[in-house]
Each structure stands twice: as structure tokens, then as C-alpha cells.
Amino acid sequence: MTTYAPTDTIDLTPRLRLLRFPVGQACLWRDGGELTLIDAGAAGAGQPIADVVRDWGYAPEDVRRIVLTHFHEDHAGGAGEFARLSGAEVCAHRLDAPFVRGVEQGPGPVHEDGERLLHAQALARLPPVPACPVLPDAVRELADGDVLDFGGGARVVGVPGHTDGSIALELPEHGVLFTGDAVAASPVDGQVILGVFNLDRAQAVASFHRLAALDSDVACFGHGDPVAGGAAKALRAAAARYPLG
Numbered sequence: 001m002t003t004y005a006p007t008d009t010i011d012l013t014p015r016l017r018l019l020r021f022p023v024g025q026a027c028l029w030r031d032g033g034e035l036t037l038i039d040a041g042a043a044g045a046g047q048p049i050a051d052v053v054r055d056w057g058y059a060p061e062d063v064r065r066i067v068l069t070h071f072h073e074d075h076a077g078g079a080g081e082f083a084r085l086s087g088a089e090v091c092a093h094r095l096d097a098p099f100v101r102g103v104e105q106g107p108g109p110v111h112e113d114g115e116r117l118l119h120a121q122a123l124a125r126l127p128p129v130p131a132c133p134v135l136p137d138a139v140r141e142l143a144d145g146d147v148l149d150f151g152g153g154a155r156v157v158g159v160p161g162h163t164d165g166s167i168a169l170e171l172p173e174h175g176v177l178f179t180g181d182a183v184a185a186s187p188v189d190g191q192v193i194l195g196v197f198n199l200d201r202a203q204a205v206a207s208f209h210r211l212a213a214l215d216s217d218v219a220c221f222g223h224g225d226p227v228a229g230g231a232a233k234a235l236r237a238a239a240a241r242y243p244l245g
Contacts, residue, residue, distance in 0.1 A: 002129045004044035004078065009052055012228055015151075016176065018220060019052055021045065023125045024074035027178060027220050028056065028063075029151055029171075035063040036150045037088065038169060038178045039075040039222065043131045046081025053086075060086040067148065068092040069180025070166040071099035071106050073131055074122075075222060080132035090134045091148070093158070094141040096165030102133025106163065109197040119197050142167060151176065159211060161204025162195050168211055175217035177231060182207045183238075185224025192238035195222065205242045212239035 006019040006026075017028040019041070026039040026049070035058055041049065050060040063086045068076045071092065079100065083090050092100045099106035111119065142148075144158030144167075152173030159166045159182040169178040181195040182204065198204040212235040219231035227234045 002044040002127045003048055004042045004127050005048035006041075006045075006052060009055075012218060012220070012226060013174075013176075015174070016218070016220075017052070017056060018226060019049065021074070023122050024222055025220070026075075028053065029176075030056075030058075031150055033058070033062060034150070036148075036154075037063050037066045037082065038220075039069055039180070040066050040077070040079040040082050042074050042077035042126045043081070043129045044127045045078030046085050046132070049078065049082050050085050063088045065089045065091055065148070065150070067142075067154075067167075067169060068096070068100060069168065069178065069222065070163040071096040072163070072181070073126055075180070076100050077126075077131035080134045083134055083138060084132075089140055090138055091140045091142050093156075093165030093167050094143060095160075096163055097139050097141050100134055101136045101139055102131070103136065107199060109162075109199055110201070111197070112201065115196055122197075157210065157214075159204075159207035161200050161202070161207045162198050164199065166207070170214055170216070172215075175215070175231075177211065177214060177216035177219045179211055179219060179221050181222040182211060183219070183235065184221050185226070187224060190225050192227065192234050194238075194242050202245045206244060208235075208242055209239050209244060212236045
């Protein structure tokens with residue numbers, strides 16, 4: 001069986017562990033003895049994620065939910081496998097849920113100049129195996145404004161543009177923001193940037209500005225180094241480079 005293991009794990013806070021994969025990232029959040037997984041890597045990541053959970057002193061069954069920021073393979077491909085290992089509930093926005101379930105094929109991005117080659121290179125680094133779809137009755141559909149029972153109340157923030165059903169998660173009590181691919185950090189210089197490979201750039205820019213308006217201290221992106229302090233200031237400065245249409 002093909003596995004897709006993290007290349008690194010980083011403890012950003014006592015409650016928050018970042019998992020870096022060859023393409024994309026996932027996060028584990030803990031509330032006492034209960035864990036939440038935000039994104040799940042690509043196909044083959046289920047068992048490696050379980051190993052990271054055990055390394056943190058927990059059992060896979062302690063992960064109560066998997067929240068997917070969007071349907072793309074590098075974020076959702078491992079969800080079905082890990083859900084089967086752990087029994088965790090899988091959550092995704094209602095517009096991306098059919099693609100997570102595997103009952104429909106999601107649309108590809110509308111490439112900007114220079115993105116087509118970069119996208120092909122990223123896809124080539126993913127496992128050459130299909131994702132393990134989540135069973136249809138195992139997906140909880142989310143909407144903008146929903147509040148999930150972790151992190152003192154995790155607010156679902158709709159951030160369409162990368163995909164129609166892209167979401168971010170805000171933990172106001174802790175000042176933590178999970179942006180998915182709505183925001184990224186450049187692999188060249190670490191600069192906070194608009195996420196790439198979007199379906200609708202104008203929507204993506206508007207979503208970036210929405211996230212920049214939040215009062216966040218720590219921001220975890222789908223790709224690139226997190227901002228471990230002063231995230232709101234960093235996101236606002238970055239968003240100013242992308243004027244609203």
C-alpha cells in the first residue's frame with residue numbers, strides 16, 4: 001500500500017501541531033483528550049497521520065473530526081483512509097462535499113500566467129493512486145458561519161475562489177486561523193501571498209480581504225510557513241497588494 005508521510009512536524013503552540021507533506025499541509029488541534037484534524041494530506045496519508053497522532057501521545061480514535069478546507073487531492077485525499085482508521089467525522093462545505101465523497105469530479109483551476117507548469121509539477125509530487133472517497137453518509141456538510149465544537153468554538157468562514165466551497169476556520173478564543181489555500185506563504189521568501197491555482201481570482205481576492213480583517217495572531221496556510229505571531233498585521237499588509245475589483 002502506498003503511503004504519503006509528512007516530511008516534518010512542527011509544534012506551533014502546545015495545542016497546535018503542523019504536518020508538512022511533500023505537497024500541502026495539515027494541522028492537529030487538541031482540546032484536552034480530544035483532537036481535530038484540519039485537512040488530511042493526499043491518498044496514503046491516513047496511516048502516517050495516525051503515527052503522528054500516536055507520537056503526540058494520543059490514539060487515532062481521539063481524533064473526533066476531520067475538517068477539510070476544500071476538496072483538492074493534497075488536502076482531502078487522505079480523509080477517507082484516516083476516517084476509517086479513527087472513526088472521525090468528516091466535515092466539508094456543502095459545495096465541495098460531492099467531490100470529497102467521490103460521487104462527482106470537481107472543476108480544475110483557471111490558471112494565471114505561469115501557473116500551468118507549476119501546477120503540473122505539484123501534481124507530479126502526489127502519489128499515483130486515487131483518493132479513498134469518504135462514504136456519502138459520513139460527510140457533515142458545513143456552511144459559512146457554522147460553529148464547530150472545538151477550540152472554544154471554531155467558526156467556519158466561507159472563502160470561495162480557490163474552489164467554490166473553500167473554507168477557513170477561525171478560533172477566536174485562541175487567535176488561530178486556518179486559511180486552507182485562500183492564503184499561502186511564498187516558498188521563495190516566505191512572503192504572505194494570495195493562494196494560487198484558483199477557480200475564480202476575483203472571489204479569491206475578496207476572500208483574502210475577508211480573512212485579513214479578522215483579529216488573528218497565528219495563521220496556518222495550506223502551503224508555506226505559518227505566521228506564528230502578528231498574523232492579522234501580516235495578512236492585512238499582504239491583502240493590500242491585491243486590490244478588490
